[in-house]
Amino acid sequence: MAKLIFVVLLTLIPILCTSFSPEKPSDRRILVLLDDFAVKSSHSLFFKSLQSRGFDLEFKLADDPKIALQRYGQYLYDALVLFCPTIERFGGSIDAAAVLDFVDSGHDLIVGADNNASDLIREIATECGVDFDEDSAAMVVDHSGYAVSSTEGDHTLIASDDFIKSDVILGSKKIEAPVLFQGIGHSLNPSNSLVLKVLSASPTAFSANPKSKLTSPPSLIGSSISLVSVIQARNNARILISGSLSMFSNRFFRSDVQKAGSPTKHDKSGNEQFFTELSKWVLHERGxxxxxxxxxxxxxxxxxxxxxxxxxxxxxxxxxxxxxxxxxxxxxxxxxxxxxxxxxxxxxxxxxxxxxxxxxxxxxxxxxxxxxxxxxxxxxxxxxxxxxxxxxxxxPFRHNEYERFIPAAYPYYGAAFSMMAGFFVFSAVHLYNK
The missing domain is CATH 2.60.40.1930 (Macroglobulin (MG2) domain)
Incomplete structure (x- = not known):
């Protein structure tokens, strides 16, 4: 009897631990994986925007050996934010397959990359229909659509205003100021009809190493370069992929912006409005x-x-x-x-x-x-x-539900009765004719 009670207790322990664990997921819980905890403060405005809308953020280093997306077959989070572009291998039980399974189960994903994006981040993006420039040193360069600053530099700081025309994705309020971008460009897999360009480069942009001389045509040029893309999977899970982690930073949120060739200088870039509205869509607060x-x-x-x-x-x-x-x-x-x-x-x-x-x-x-x-x-x-x-x-109609005389069948009725009459006349003539 004592042995039986001991076995029952062992069976109930996992259930009790799950029921009373302080890490039991809420309905709006997000796991944020970082390369460095400094990103938590340098990108705090974006995180505060999520928290102000009721999301519970849990910050962990991407190589933390204790991180996990699920426990006892139940997912602990509703969304995953990957702000760890240089990570080569996740800690704990997470890998690229686990992240993709997370999305396949209907959860949302936000990926912030840069020109130092690791093979792991590139693999996740590729599986989602986004291909980053193969040159690890490449950045998006635009000698016409760059952001005017005190130091002209190599024109990798871009001011882009080529947004997707969709009120449900970016909100009904127009984004007046251009968005600052500095990072790596990507193209969309033509066989994937689910991925959309939300922010595109200008026709004069190209992707190349800004520190070396061009010896061959760039692999990505013009408006085919996507700076920020979104995917809505067939199970309605949503994914945001950005080629620039700096886009989410406080510095870019608060920075003034003036696009080259434009006389208008905006006191504040459109980054904060852009990502606030876009994150509402990605996290199913709209649409x-x-x-x-x-x-x-x-x-x-x-x-x-x-x-x-x-x-x-x-x-x-x-x-x-x-x-x-x-x-x-x-x-x-x-x-x-x-x-x-x-x-x-x-x-x-x-x-x-x-x-x-x-x-x-x-x-x-x-x-x-x-x-x-x-x-x-x-x-x-x-x-x-x-x-x-x-x-x-x-x-169909039952046998007693049909009309007795169908108007469309009158020719057949006439044919039947005329045949009967003809047979009667023929019989009378044949019988009584000498």
Whole structure:
């Protein structure tokens, strides 16, 4: 008996430790991995912006042997920030595969790199559809779009204002000042349709080693160079990859900026507004949709049937809301469509909305019986995708539900009766004719 109790206690210990551990993850917990704890103070404005919005940040060195992303099969964090561009190997149980599994499980990732980016950081970026310049000494150089400063230098300090045109990703308030960038450029994998350029280089930019003379054409040139990119995976996990860790720094946040060739000098760069708004999108504070209260029924009824009959008139409705960072607000759009689907869409209709989040439509069931689906596949730039599907069988008319005389069959009725009449006349003539 004592041995049995001992075995039960050993079984319960992991559960009890998980339940009462002070490191139990909250709903908004972020792990920040650093090369040096000095980054915590030099980039404090960015971190304070996250903390002010309710996120709990946990700072650790990237090579800390005790770091872990999950315990007992449960992830401890909702997002991961990698501000450790030079790290060659993570500590603890984390490696490149663990980071990618973290994203595959639906969690978010922010990566800040620079021209000293290690092979480990490059590998993570490549798996996400972003390819950094292969030359480890290369930086983005722009002799026309550089930031004017007291020391002209080698024009690697760039003032860029080529933003993605999306209010849901960068917010509705326009970023007036250019964004300061100094680091390594990257290109997007053409086979990956999920990655987007958020901040692009100007047509006069190129990627090369600023300390050496060009002997061959640069591998990255012009607007094909991406400075900051984002990815929304098919599981709605979001990733931010920047080629400059300095972009997040207090110095760049507070610095004045004047783009070469522009007479306007801004007292403050657009970096703080840019990354504040962009981080809201990456961490699902904006552009996150949910669909609830899916209903369908026959016209004039309220209960959902278990089966429809061909040619029935039905009504379909669904409620869609968007997360604003604090509450769920009605999502209003005119491009949400419903498919009545069996192998291919038999009905495709755009849903109407009442501006309060409710979308609805009505249509007639096709004159085809089988197992159909109500299907919504909604994908819009910057928003999480919605995929709703519900099966419903459709039956034909029963034998006693058909009309007795179908107007379309009148020619056949006439043919049958005329044949009968002709046979009667033929028989009479044949019988009584001598």
């Amino acid at each position: 996150h949709l949910k669909a609830v209260n899916v209903q369908h029924h026959k016209v004039g009824e309220t209960n959902e049937p278990s089966i429809y009959r061909i040619n029935d008139d039905l009504e379909y409705s669904v409620e869609i809301y968007e997360w604003s960072g604090t509450t769920w607000e009605p999502y209003v759009a005119d491009d949400v469509q419903i498919q009545f689907y069996m192998m291919s869409p038999y009905v495709l209709k755009t849903l109407s909305n009442d501006s309060k989040g409710r979308y609805f439509t009505s249509f007639k069931v096709p004159d085809v019986y089988g197992v159909f689906q109500f299907k919504i596949e909604y994908e819009r730039l910057g928003y999480t995708s919605l995929s709703l599907s519900k099966q419903i069988p459709v039956r």
